[in-house]
Amino acid sequence: MSYPIAQGGLAAVLAHPDDESFGCAGSLALARDRGVTTRLLVVTRGEAGTPDGTPDAGMGDQREAELIGAARAIGLDEVSLLDGYPDGGVADRPFDTLVDEIAAWLAERRPTAVITFGPHGVTGHPDHIVVGSATRWAVERLAESGLAPNAVYVISPIFDPGGGRFDLSPEEQSATHRIDITAVADRKLAALDSHASQTDTADEIAALRAAIESERPIYEGYHRVRPLVPPPHPTFDTKLL
Ligand SMILES: [Zn+2]
Numbered sequence: 719m720s721y722p723i724a725q726g727g728l729a730a731v732l733a734h735p736d737d738e739s740f741g742c743a744g745s746l747a748l749a750r751d752r753g754v755t756t757r758l759l760v761v762t763r764g765e766a767g768t769p770d771g772t773p774d775a776g777m778g779d780q781r782e783a784e785l786i787g788a789a790r791a792i793g794l795d796e797v798s799l800l801d802g803y804p805d806g807g808v809a810d811r812p813f814d815t816l817v818d819e820i821a822a823w824l825a826e827r828r829p830t831a832v833i834t835f836g837p838h839g840v841t842g843h844p845d846h847i848v849v850g851s852a853t854r855w856a857v858e859r860l861a862e863s864g865l866a867p868n869a870v871y872v873i874s875p876i877f878d879p880g881g882g883r884f885d886l887s888p889e890e891q892s893a894t895h896r897i898d899i900t901a902v903a904d905r906k907l908a909a910l911d912s913h914a915s916q917t918d919t920a921d922e923i924a925a926l927r928a929a930i931e932s933e934r935p936i937y938e939g940y941h942r943v944r945p946l947v948p949p950p951h952p953t954f955d956t957k958l959l
Contacts, residue, residue, distance in 0.1 A: 727755030744899025880925030
């Protein structure tokens with residue numbers, strides 16, 4: 719589903735179909751509504767998202783279709799998948815090649831801001847951790863040629879209605895940005911629902927649905943890691959770009 723569109727905007731670089739829906743669907747939807755170009759690069763096709771974790775090509779196809787459904791719900795302008803990175807085995811592939819491929823994707827699109835995973839990858843999944851690290855290396859590589867985005871954010875799940883149960887890195891547990899996504903929470907929910915093959919996330923989806931029904935404010939959190947501003951952060955910033 720790649721097609722030529724304007725450079726700039728907000729991009730997310732993540733590991734699996736559904737990472738975008740949990741991590742940043744609301745922020746992407748809000749940006750899109752403001753006329754900002756929104757993009758997503760996913761490194762694997764999620765073929766290990768089977769009940770027992772055994773990779774299955776059919777599951778990869780299904781999750782790619784679910785990803786496109788989620789992208790429509792969010793309103794993304796572009797979704798890209800890398801080739802050759804197995805779900806659950808991204809760290810087994812050459813790290814430098816992954817950095818190169820992410821850097822090339824970013825250099826072509828020149829996003830103003832990039833969202834990725836922090837050092838514990840929210841859930842501790844090794845694919846999340848290596849993709850977050852490779853993305854930050856890719857940005858540093860681009861900076862050497864003056865092509866770096868203005869800002870890099872890592873996902874901080876501390877405001878998630880169903881969050882608070884992960885072992886997080888210091889960056890991930892101290893958000894600098896808190897984005898009020900209440901107005902687009904139904905689109906985040908629709909994006910999550912489109913990943914129907916993944917049933918182990920029902921609790922988080924139920925928590926979001928309950929928050930929407932009780933009309934509580936709903937937030938996504940991020941820690942800006944580039945440029946880095948030392949703590950303390952007296953107040954949350956409320957916009958990514
Ligand atoms: Zn994931």
